[in-house]
Amino acid sequence: MSLRPAFGRQAILICCSFLGLVAALRATPDLESLFQERLKSVVAVEYVTETEVDRRPTITMGTVIDGNGTIILQSSAIDSRAAISQLKDFRIYLPGDGTSTPARYLGQDAFTGWHFVRADPAIRDRLTPITAFAPKSGAAPRLADFVWGIGLRNKDEDFLPYLMQSHLALIEALPQKTGIAQQEIAAPGLPVFDRDGDFVGLALSSFGQSFLQFGRGGHAQPVTLVNVEESSAFALADEVLPYLGRIPASISGRPIAWLGAFGLEPMDRDVAKFLNLGSQSGAVVSEVLEGSPAEKAGLRPRDIILAIDGKPIPQLRPNTVVPAYIDREVDRRRPGDRMTLTVLRGTEHVELTAVLGDEPTLLREAQRKYFDRLGLIVREFVYGDAVVRRIKTAERSGVVVQYVKPNSPVDIAGLREEDWIREIDGTEVRTFADAVQKLTAIEADEMRTEFVLLVRRGTDTAVLRVKLR
Amino acid sequence: MLPAVLTIMLALVVMPFARAAGMSRGFNRLLDAVVRIDVREVEFDGGSRRYSASIGSGVILSDDGLVLTNAHVASPRAVELSVTLANLERVGARLVGWDHWTDLALLRIDMADAKQRHLHFTHAVFGDSNVVYPGEVVYAVGTPYGLTRTVTRGIISNTARPFADTAGVEGYETGMFNTWLQTDAAINPGNSGGPLVTGDGKVIGITSRSYLGANNLGFAIPSATAKHVVDLLSRDGKITRSYIGVVPRSLQDLEAFYSLASNTGVLIDSVDPGSPAARAGLRAGDVILTVNGAKVDGRFPEQLPGIELLIASQPVGSTLALSVKRGVEVRSYSVVTEKLESRVGEEWAFENWGLSVRKVSRAYARENQLDDDTGVIVLGVRSGFPADTAGLSRGDIITKINQRPISSLDRMKAEYAGYTAKPAPTLFEVQRDRRVSLYIVKP
Numbered sequence: 001m002s003l004r005p006a007f008g009r010q011a012i013l014i015c016c017s018f019l020g021l022v023a024a025l026r027a028t029p030d031l032e033s034l035f036q037e038r039l040k041s042v043v044a045v046e047y048v049t050e051t052e053v054d055r056r057p058t059i060t061m062g063t064v065i066d067g068n069g070t071i072i073l074q075s076s077a078i079d080s081r082a083a084i085s086q087l088k089d090f091r092i093y094l095p096g097d098g099t100s101t102p103a104r105y106l107g108q109d110a111f112t113g114w115h116f117v118r119a120d121p122a123i124r125d126r127l128t129p130i131t132a133f134a135p136k137s138g139a140a141p142r143l144a145d146f147v148w149g150i151g152l153r154n155k156d157e158d159f160l161p162y163l164m165q166s167h168l169a170l171i172e173a174l175p176q177k178t179g180i181a182q183q184e185i186a187a188p189g190l191p192v193f194d195r196d197g198d199f200v201g202l203a204l205s206s207f208g209q210s211f212l213q214f215g216r217g218g219h220a221q222p223v224t225l226v227n228v229e230e231s232s233a234f235a236l237a238d239e240v241l242p243y244l245g246r247i248p249a250s251i252s253g254r255p256i257a258w259l260g261a262f263g264l265e266p267m268d269r270d271v272a273k274f275l276n277l278g279s280q281s282g283a284v285v286s287e288v289l290e291g292s293p294a295e296k297a298g299l300r301p302r303d304i305i306l307a308i309d310g311k312p313i314p315q316l317r318p319n320t321v322v323p324a325y326i327d328r329e330v331d332r333r334r335p336g337d338r339m340t341l342t343v344l345r346g347t348e349h350v351e352l353t354a355v356l357g358d359e360p361t362l363l364r365e366a367q368r369k370y371f372d373r374l375g376l377i378v379r380e381f382v383y384g385d386a387v388v389r390r391i392k393t394a395e396r397s398g399v400v401v402q403y404v405k406p407n408s409p410v411d412i413a414g415l416r417e418e419d420w421i422r423e424i425d426g427t428e429v430r431t432f433a434d435a436v437q438k439l440t441a442i443e444a445d446e447m448r449t450e451f452v453l454l455v456r457r458g459t460d461t462a463v464l465r466v467k468l469r
Numbered sequence: 470m471l472p473a474v475l476t477i478m479l480a481l482v483v484m485p486f487a488r489a490a491g492m493s494r495g496f497n498r499l500l501d502a503v504v505r506i507d508v509r510e511v512e513f514d515g516g517s518r519r520y521s522a523s524i525g526s527g528v529i530l531s532d533d534g535l536v537l538t539n540a541h542v543a544s545p546r547a548v549e550l551s552v553t554l555a556n557l558e559r560v561g562a563r564l565v566g567w568d569h570w571t572d573l574a575l576l577r578i579d580m581a582d583a584k585q586r587h588l589h590f591t592h593a594v595f596g597d598s599n600v601v602y603p604g605e606v607v608y609a610v611g612t613p614y615g616l617t618r619t620v621t622r623g624i625i626s627n628t629a630r631p632f633a634d635t636a637g638v639e640g641y642e643t644g645m646f647n648t649w650l651q652t653d654a655a656i657n658p659g660n661s662g663g664p665l666v667t668g669d670g671k672v673i674g675i676t677s678r679s680y681l682g683a684n685n686l687g688f689a690i691p692s693a694t695a696k697h698v699v700d701l702l703s704r705d706g707k708i709t710r711s712y713i714g715v716v717p718r719s720l721q722d723l724e725a726f727y728s729l730a731s732n733t734g735v736l737i738d739s740v741d742p743g744s745p746a747a748r749a750g751l752r753a754g755d756v757i758l759t760v761n762g763a764k765v766d767g768r769f770p771e772q773l774p775g776i777e778l779l780i781a782s783q784p785v786g787s788t789l790a791l792s793v794k795r796g797v798e799v800r801s802y803s804v805v806t807e808k809l810e811s812r813v814g815e816e817w818a819f820e821n822w823g824l825s826v827r828k829v830s831r832a833y834a835r836e837n838q839l840d841d842d843t844g845v846i847v848l849g850v851r852s853g854f855p856a857d858t859a860g861l862s863r864g865d866i867i868t869k870i871n872q873r874p875i876s877s878l879d880r881m882k883a884e885y886a887g888y889t890a891k892p893a894p895t896l897f898e899v900q901r902d903r904r905v906s907l908y909i910v911k912p
Binding site for chain 1 (some may be wrong): 578717718722723726727736738739740741742753754757781794835836837838859860872898900903904905906907908909
C-alpha cells in the first residue's frame with residue numbers, strides 16, 4: 001500500500017539494476033519474439049462521436065483482456081460529456097494491418113474508469129488476452145527493473161507497432177499503485193511488460209512535464225507539455241488483473257454507487273496536527289448533496305472524513321489524490337451497500353452509516369434533441385446540472401442548451417451553450433418532454449415570426465427574443 | 470453592451486490664454502477654475518499595503534474651495550490629495566465625498582493654507598445639460614497624457630448615451646443611474662475629472678471616459694446629474710440610495726409578445742436572488758407598469774437609467790407599490806427597499822501574513838451564491854509569506870480563522886492582533902469555487 005516496501009528495497013537498488021542489466025542483455029535476442037507475440041494483445045480503436053451537426057472521429061488504443069475479444073480503453077479515451085447514444089461506428093485495427101473490423105461498445109465501469117469494447121468474432125482468433133502473459137509468481141516489478149511496451153504509429157502508417165523500453169524509476173500510490181519509468185514505455189491504454197515478457201501493468205495517460213519556453217526576447221515562460229501518444233506511467237498489474245471481470249452489464253455502466261459528498265478536499269499534515277489528529281489523513285466535505293445517501297446518513301458540510309468502514313484513510317502523496325481514494329471506495333461498492341464513515345465534526349468523532357444509492361442520471365445519459373431551424377440542441381436537466389447551479393431539487397425544471405448553431409436564430413438572439421431555459425413563450429418549461437413539445441411546435445410553424453425564451457445564466461436571467469423570419 | 474474602456478485621465482492646469490480674443494469672459498473664468506489633482510492612494514492587491522500615484526483633473530465649484538472630479542480619480546483609497554491651481558500654485562485638499570455610481574467625487578481645498586498663502590482662484594458655473602443638443606460646440610479642458618493646458622474642441626455627439634458598467638470605477642459599479650453626454654472633443658487618458666463646457670464656459674459635463682483606440686468617442690457625466698450629486702455630497706459626504714434587486718431591460722420589440730401598448734412599462738430581465746424584489750415574489754419576465762402609481766416607460770435602453778434612479782431615489786426602507794404584469798394578469802406588489810451597496814467591500818492588508826483581503830459584501834454573496842456575507846476575499850498573497858506558504862491564493866474566501874466565523878473585517882483584525890501578539894499556527898477555513906479547504910498559517 002504505502003511506499004515503504006519500495007524504499008526498503010532501495011538498499012539493494014544498485015545490485016538489482018546490475019542484475020537487471022545482465023538479464024536484459026541475456027533476454028535481448030528474445031525481445032523481438034516477445035514483442036511479436038504480445039502485439040496480439042493490443043489494438044487501435046476508432047470511433048465516431050456523432051451529433052446532429054457533425055461527426056468527430058477519434059482514435060485510441062486498447063488492450064485485449066479475454067477470449068471473447070473484449071478490449072479495455074482508458075477512461076480518457078472517450079469524452080465524458082458525449083452522450084452514450086452519440087458514440088458510433090467502433091472499429092478495430094490490428095497493429096500494422098490497414099484493414100478494420102467493426103466492434104461493439106459495452107459501456108464504462110465506474111470503478112476502473114475503463115471503457116469496454118468487444119471485437120467482431122471474425123478477428124478474435126487473431127487476438128491474445130493480456131491474461132496469457134500474467135506473471136506466474138504474481139511478483140510486482142521492482143525499482144530499476146527493465147520494462148518495455150508497445151506504441152502504435154498513426155492511421156496512415158497502418159498503426160505500425162514499435163518498441164519502447166526503459167527502467168522503472170518510482171512506484172507511488174496515486175491512489176492506485178503506479179509505476180513510473182524513466183522514459184515513455186507504451187501508448188496510454190497499452191500493456192507494459194518486463195524482460196521475461198510478463199505483464200506488469202497498463203500504461204496510463206502520461207503526466208505533464210515542465211519545460212521552459214523561450215520567446216523571441218529570450219524570456220522564459222514555464223509550460224507544461226503532455227505527451228498524448230506515449231506514456232511513462234502505468235498502473236501496476238495487481239491494479240489491473242483483479243478488475244478485468246468488471247465488464248458493464250449495460251451500456252450505461254449501471255449500477256453505479258452514489259454517496260453524495262461533494263467537493264472532497266484533502267486535509268494536510270499541518271491541519272491534522274493542529275486538530276490533534278496526529279498523522280491521520282482525511283478529507284473535508286465541502287457540501288452534502290440534497291437527497292443523497294450522505295445527507296440521509298447525517299453527513300454535514302465541513303465534516304472531515306477520517307475512516308471508511310473502520311479503515312483509516314491512508315496518507316497519500318500528493319495529498320490531492322486522497323479524494324480520488326474516497327471516490328474509488330464508493331465506486332468499488334454497489335448501490336444498497338453500507339458504508340460506515342468516521343468523521344471529525346468540530347472536536348467530536350462521529351460515526352455514520354450510509355446506504356449507498358444509485359447515481360442520479362449522468363450527463364452522458366441525458367436525453368437530447370436537435371432543432372435545426374431554431375439552431376439548438378436542448379438536453380434534459382439532470383441532477384449534475386442542479387449541483388453545478390446550486391439549485392434545490394424542487395426548482396429542477398427546464399432544459400439546458402447543449403449546443404448553439406452559429407448564426408442560427410437562437411445564436412443571433414444571444415443564446416449560449418449551458419444556458420438554462422426556464423420559460424418558452426412565457427410559459428414555464430417543466431420537463432424535457434415539455435420543452436421538446438413546445439420547441440417542436442414552434443419549429444413546425446412556418447408562420448411564426450418570433451418566440452421568447454427566459455434563460456438563466458449564472459445567477460442572472462435574461463429574456464431573449466428569437467426572430468425566425 | 471460595448472466594452473467600456475475607462476481611461477484614467479491625468480488632468481492639468483489650464484492657464485488663461487493671453488490672446489483669448491475669440492473667447493468669452495466666461496470661458497476665461499472657467500479656465501481659471503480648472504485644476505490638476507495629484508493623488509497618492511493605497512492599494513491592497515498584492516498581499517500588502519502599497520501606494521501608487523496618479524494625476525487627474527478637476528473643476529473648482531465654489532469660493533470656499535469645493536472641487537469636483539471623477540470618483541476614479543479621487544477615492545477613499547486616497548491618502549494624499551493635492552490640487553494645482555491655474556496659477557501653478559499647489560495646495561492640499563481632502564475628500565468630501567465619493568460616489569462611484571455616478572463616477573463623481575468632491576474635494577475641498579485646504580482653505581486655511583490657501584488664505585495664508587493668499588492663493589486666489591475662481592470657480593466655474595454649471596450650465597444646463599438638459600438643453601444641449603447634438604452638434605453643439607463644446608470644449609474639454611484637462612491634461613491628456615500629461616500635456617497641461619490642453620483645450621480640445623468638439624461637438625455633442627449624443628445627449629443620452631446609456632453606459633452602465635458593473636466594474637467601471639476601479640472595480641466599483643457605475644453608470645446605472647444616469648445617461649452620459651457623448652462628445653467628439655478629443656478625450657484622452659489624463660482628461661478625467663475635467664469639465665466639458667460650452668463656448669461661454671458653463672460646465673455641462675465632467676469628462677470621464679473614452680474608448681481607447683477609437684476616434685474621439687468620449688463621454689461625460691451630465692451637469693444635471695453632477696449638480697445633484699454635488700449638493701448631496703457637500704451636505705452629507707455620501708449618497709444613500711435604495712435597492713430592490715431588479716435588472717431592468719428595455720421592452721422594444723417585445724410589446725406584442727407581452728400584449729402591451731408601446732411606451733408602457735419596463736421588463737424585468739433578472740431578479741437578484743435573496744433581494745427585496747425576489748422576496749416580494751417578482752420574477753424575471755415580469756413587466757413593471759407603475760412605481761408608486763407613476764407610469765414607467767422603459768421602451769428604450771436610454772430610458773432605463775431614469776427608472777433605476779426613480780427606484781434608487783426612494784428612502785431606504787420605504788415600501789414601493791409596484792403594479793406588475795405577468796402573463797395576462799396585472800398584480801400589485803409591495804417591495805420594501807434596502808440600502809444600495811456596492812459588491813466591493815472594505816479592503817485591508819495583514820502584513821505579517823502577507824495577505825490582503827476584501828470583505829464579502831451582501832451583493833457579492835448574492836452574486837456568487839454564498840450562504841451569507843461571512844468571510845473575506847483574498848485579493849493577494851505575498852510570495853514567500855505565511856499565507857502563501859500555507860497555500861492560500863487570490864480569489865479564495867476565508868470563512869473561519871481558528872474555527873471562528875469571520876463575520877466582519879474587525880473580527881479578522883482581532884484574530885490578526887492575537888496572532889501578532891503571540892505568533893502561533895493558525896487554522897484558516899477557506900472556500901475556493903465552493904470547495905472547503907483547511908490551511909495552517911505558520912509564523
